[in-house]
Amino acid sequence: MTVRRSIRRHQVGIRPTVNACLWLVFAGCGGESAAPVAPSAPDTVVASIRITPSERTIGLLGTRFGTGATALAADGTTLYHTGHDPGRFAWSSSAPEIASVSGDGNGESARFVTGLSNGTATITATSQGVTGRLTVTVRERARAAWSVPLDWSFPEGSRGGSIDAGAAIGADGTIYVGWNDHPAERSHLYALAPQGGILWIVDLPGISWSTPAIGTDGTLYVGLRGSTGLVAVDPAGSVRWVLDNLSRISSSPAIGPDGTIYVAGRRHVHAVDPRGEIRWTYESSHFTSSPAVASDGTIYVGGTDNNLHAINRDGSLRWTFKKSALVWSPPSIGRDGAIYFGTDAGRLHAVNPDGTERWNVSVRDGAVLSPPSIGPDGAIHVLGRGLFAINPDGSIRWHFHSATSGFRTTPILGANGNVYLGSGAAVTALDAQGRLLWDYQPGGGHGFTGVWVLASPAIGVDGTIIATSFSETDGGTIHGIVETESTNGGHAGSPWPT
16 A cells, blocks of 8 residues: 655754674584593594595685594594594694694684685694694685774773675765764764775764665665664765654665665655655555665565565555565565565575566575575575575575575675675675685684674775674774786676665
């Protein structure tokens, strides 16, 4: 149905998380969960040593990752491992100038390998005369080119800042990213030059989980979760208008072919013209996803009523597609009009433009919260229990295992076929076949440092990978990562996939 609401619009002169409660499981140092078996013949009982992982590629010098060893009997039974008995293993590197191995300084329960120069090194763990091996290949494919701290001070004793949405890239290469000051219940929108210098900061009256949407004239549209719902900021950093009394906006706006801005929050989807006037409001269940707009103007949005809603350009309902799970994932639209979205049951669905299902596929247990990204050959990339590439017919092309279930980051596709992902403690780059190229860990990795990478990366106009990180104590940082083997240059950035 279409509901008309009274919206207060006013001009504001202004200047400028989700607190992420995550705990990462470090599988490499834990080994089996069962209690270690006491060896009956210490000098002969160990048949093999297993190191996890058994091989690793490092594509950015200085990358550090954890590893652990498990001693196994001939029948595969775990005898002991580094999680319980770290002192039973002796570690070494065949080429410490290429990849060094060291303890974490906290009881040596895990070892950490650092890539230092190009080449190949073998990391070994030995116990009772038996040796396990880990092959480390170091090939510099990227380097950290620059970083810019978002210098925002909290009141003494307060905590709670975060970057909860990805950066947006303007047509001129300007980088836009929001930083949330949770104690003050405000956010700060930053504009940075393509090489990282801060151009301006705008203070916004509310917390934002919204990646800015950019109009053809460069205007930025940002959703806010407080009583203020939608803000328009011009490219020079001045607030053009603010719409009050919209429902709480926890999604990103989308812009239709005619310039209409669509934004969803709570029980409403609003259509707003570029002057800040409401054109119509569609009311239904609680909406959890960002809208997506098809080339014919149809708006698709998911809700907690387990429906994908298709809304006509005039705000009337076209159809709903119902599943037995919440639709958290913002939909994405293929070239043929197919709509792809995930549910909290861990499935990716493909729906035809008439509302009939084309196929669905499991992407393992765990909610799908982020929108899929669609490659030029029609492959759908979606974050489930790890990252999946799905063929247009619904079959799985490849699966990259990572501890990323439950994240809201979008897989970003480069012009060269690479895939970029914010994955908890790192920015990860994969090639078109799902093989690890490099990962950048701004806090040293593993999530142990309290530095998180939870927002989607972006691709600058010169091919630089733009990533964000934050910690509750040190604030947020924008990072520029330059690839040495990339053809992303000239790519016009990766927009929100609508």
